[in-house]
Amino acid sequence: MADIMSAANTNNRETVRLGAPWEKTGNTSWTQCPECDDWFHIGPGLLDRPEVAMHCPSCHHEFNQTDAKRLVTSG
Amino acid sequence: MSVSHQITALQYALEKAGRHPIVVVDEPLMADGTTSDIPVVTNLTASRAVVARSLGINDHQTAAPIYAQRTGTQITPETISNDTAPVQEIVIEGDDVDLTRLPALTQHVTDPGPYLTAAHATTYDPDTKTDNTAIQRCWIKSKRRMSYFPYPSSHNNRNMRKFWARGEDCPVVFWIGHHPAVLMGTQAKLNYPESHWGACGGLLGEPLRVTPSRTFGDLIMVPADAEIVIEGYVPRDVLEADGPFGEYTGYSGPQVAAPVVNVTSITMRKGALYHDYGSGLTDMLVPDNMTMEGKVYGLCKQVAPSVTNVHVPAQGRRFHGYIQVENPGPGEVRDALMAALSYRRLKMAIAVDKDIDIFDDSEMMFALATRVQWSRDSFTVDGLSGSLLDPSTPAGSKTLSKIGIDASLPLPGRPGAPPPVPPRSIVPQDAMDNAAKILSGTDMSGWPTL
Numbered sequence: 229m230a231d232i233m234s235a236a237n238t239n240n241r242e243t244v245r246l247g248a249p250w251e252k253t254g255n256t257s258w259t260q261c262p263e264c265d266d267w268f269h270i271g272p273g274l275l276d277r278p279e280v281a282m283h284c285p286s287c288h289h290e291f292n293q294t295d296a297k298r299l300v301t302s303g
Numbered sequence: 304m305s306v307s308h309q310i311t312a313l314q315y316a317l318e319k320a321g322r323h324p325i326v327v328v329d330e331p332l333m334a335d336g337t338t339s340d341i342p343v344v345t346n347l348t349a350s351r352a353v354v355a356r357s358l359g360i361n362d363h364q365t366a367a368p369i370y371a372q373r374t375g376t377q378i379t380p381e382t383i384s385n386d387t388a389p390v391q392e393i394v395i396e397g398d399d400v401d402l403t404r405l406p407a408l409t410q411h412v413t414d415p416g417p418y419l420t421a422a423h424a425t426t427y428d429p430d431t432k433t434d435n436t437a438i439q440r441c442w443i444k445s446k447r448r449m450s451y452f453p454y455p456s457s458h459n460n461r462n463m464r465k466f467w468a469r470g471e472d473c474p475v476v477f478w479i480g481h482h483p484a485v486l487m488g489t490q491a492k493l494n495y496p497e498s499h500w501g502a503c504g505g506l507l508g509e510p511l512r513v514t515p516s517r518t519f520g521d522l523i524m525v526p527a528d529a530e531i532v533i534e535g536y537v538p539r540d541v542l543e544a545d546g547p548f549g550e551y552t553g554y555s556g557p558q559v560a561a562p563v564v565n566v567t568s569i570t571m572r573k574g575a576l577y578h579d580y581g582s583g584l585t586d587m588l589v590p591d592n593m594t595m596e597g598k599v600y601g602l603c604k605q606v607a608p609s610v611t612n613v614h615v616p617a618q619g620r621r622f623h624g625y626i627q628v629e630n631p632g633p634g635e636v637r638d639a640l641m642a643a644l645s646y647r648r649l650k651m652a653i654a655v656d657k658d659i660d661i662f663d664d665s666e667m668m669f670a671l672a673t674r675v676q677w678s679r680d681s682f683t684v685d686g687l688s689g690s691l692l693d694p695s696t697p698a699g700s701k702t703l704s705k706i707g708i709d710a711s712l713p714l715p716g717r718p719g720a721p722p723p724v725p726p727r728s729i730v731p732q733d734a735m736d737n738a739a740k741i742l743s744g745t746d747m748s749g750w751p752t753l
């Protein structure tokens with residue numbers, strides 16, 4: 229995930245830092261639709277393919293990663 | 304219905320059917336073929352809902368914090384005179400005493416005979432004269448003699464040893480049958496020496512009425528509204544075989560060397576009922592486990608304010624504790640798990656979030672299946688105190704190995720963002736409500752049972 233972070237380097241991206249090995253951490257990345265503000269979760273395979281547009285399950289708006297209102301990645 | 308196995312069998316059958324009614328046997332058939340005129344009441348506390356209601360709590364799932372609060376608010380007992388105490392309406396003394404006329408049950412195959420299973424033993428500390436009460440089993444051996452097994456770590460055992468060390472027999476009173484709040488108050492975890500009467504009153508919401516015992520006067524008070532009282536002495540340094548006995552673990556506990564009681568008197572109400580606890584059945588597990596929930600809740604809450612509830616499920620005997628947390632801070636879940644595991648009887652503690660129903664084992668399994676990486680989220684601690692009745696303990700061991708499991712979700716990643724886990728698959732509530740409405744109006748009786 230770290231290489232994606234550095235490659236994208238846009239203002240809408242935030243990452244959740246890892247903690248100590250005994251601390252529980254998540255594995256799920258979330259994006260917020262720029263049209264309706266709803267959040268939905270996206271897998272690493274889609275994050276790895278920025279050329280594939282994301283599709284909001286609530287309002288069906290399609291948008292690129294750089295256009296997401298927020299993109300919170302885990303890892 | 305016979306006191307030998309048949310009443311207990313009915314309890315097992317009811318439990319298997321998922322039913323937990325109070326069972327009253329009006330004319331129990333004694334082992335010698337005669338009928339007792341003392342009815343047997345059992346399964347009194349097999350239902351969590353019934354036990355909670357008896358404490359004035361509408362929802363049994365909210366009992367843990369309430370128990371913790373009420374037993375911490377003690378109410379001083381009220382002393383009444385012997386001649387107004389219902390439990391002394393009938394007095395049987397000396398050679399007229401006959402324990403074998405009590406409809407005590409022989410419950411399990413390996414039990415050697417009839418046991419008092421709901422006898423609350425009250426002794427006192429000879430140094431401070433402070434009384435102590437605990438439920439402890441007695442095997443009726445003859446008309447005036449029964450075994451008595453005060454667990455070695457119990458306060459009653461400590462009192463008994465003090466008398467014996469002075470070269471004296473230990474005075475003891477056993478009382479049977481009372482309001483479930485009083486029964487549960489005797490289980491409050493107190494200091495030594497500290498009387499249980501105040502905690503009983505706290506749970507009852509009014510002073511417990513007590514009266515001096517026949518044999519020991521005000522050195523041992525007895526609950527005035529109990530059904531039956533048995534008074535006697537534990538002779539110094541006398542030990543006899545006791546057991547095997549079917550235990551709360553669901554296994555038969557081994558035969559042990561136990562003290563005995565020489566009975567001086569039996570008193571009872573007119574029309575007294577004999578209360579029996581089905582040992583190892585929910586009848587006994589439910590009130591014990593609900594009191595444990597209150598104690599474990601109190602322990603956890605001291606170190607982890609995010610703990611909102613505790614469930615000690617009967618399926619886990621007394622070994623499993625489910626801890627619910629809400630928005631815990633860093634480290635708090637493990638703090639709570641450590642506190643729970645320090646409670647002697649708990650062997651496994653599992654922490655889950657608010658979205659998991661800790662009273663539904665399928666929900667607990669869901670959390671374990673989907674929220675735990677075992678090497679990261681579980682830890683074992685060896686050498687803690689525990690119940691040696693646990694059949695899995697190695698020979699000679701005096702302590703146990705315990706496990707804590709953090710089945711809560713990771714802490715939220717970023718402010719304003721969803722937690723870094725996938726959301727649960729749910730159907731909108733209005734659709735669920737509609738489905739429930741359809742089903743409630745559907746006659747399913749003709750459906751195939753496959």
Ligand SMILES: [Zn+2]
Pocket residue numbers: 261262263264265266284285286287288289
């Ligand atoms: Zn949208």
